[in-house]
Amino acid sequence: MGARTLRAGKKPFAVVKWFHPRIHTGWSKDMTTIGRRRKAIVAHKGNYLAAGRSLQALSNTTTDAKTKRLSALDARYFFRKHQETGK
Numbered sequence: 001m002g003a004r005t006l007r008a009g010k011k012p013f014a015v016v017k018w019f020h021p022r023i024h025t026g027w028s029k030d031m032t033t034i035g036r037r038r039k040a041i042v043a044h045k046g047n048y049l050a051a052g053r054s055l056q057a058l059s060n061t062t063t064d065a066k067t068k069r070l071s072a073l074d075a076r077y078f079f080r081k082h083q084e085t086g087k
Contacts (some may be wrong), residue, residue, distance in 0.1 A: 006059045009055045021054060021057070021058070023043050023044060023050075023054060024043070025027050025038055025039050025042075025043035025044070025051075026039045026042045026043065027039050027058075027071070027074075029064070029066050029067045029071075030069045033074075034043065034052070036070070036074055037074055037077065037078075040054065040055060040074065041076070041078070046087060047087065048078045048079070048081040048082035048085065049056050049078070049082045049087075050078070050080030051074075052074075052076075052077075052079040052082060053075075054073070055071045055072075055075035055078065056071070056075040058071045059071040059072040059075060
């Protein structure tokens with residue numbers, strides 16, 4: 001197909017945002033680890049599995065390397081907590 005080119009009236013590929021979370025957590029890559037995880041778990045009302053899935057979805061769709069790394073780490077943390085506690 002060749003290189004990606006823009007057609008008239010279209011946005012560049014990197015600018016188009018297509019990840020729309022159902023729950024806005026306030027999670028930011030510039031926050032501390034504790035702050036990021038606290039925001040995610042409070043937004044998901046204590047449900048570790050939902051918080052993990054939300055952050056995993058962010059990790060899978062982002063193009064920013066730092067966001068991808070941090071959200072994947074936080075998602076793994078919540079999946080582990082879910083296995084330990086069953087919440």
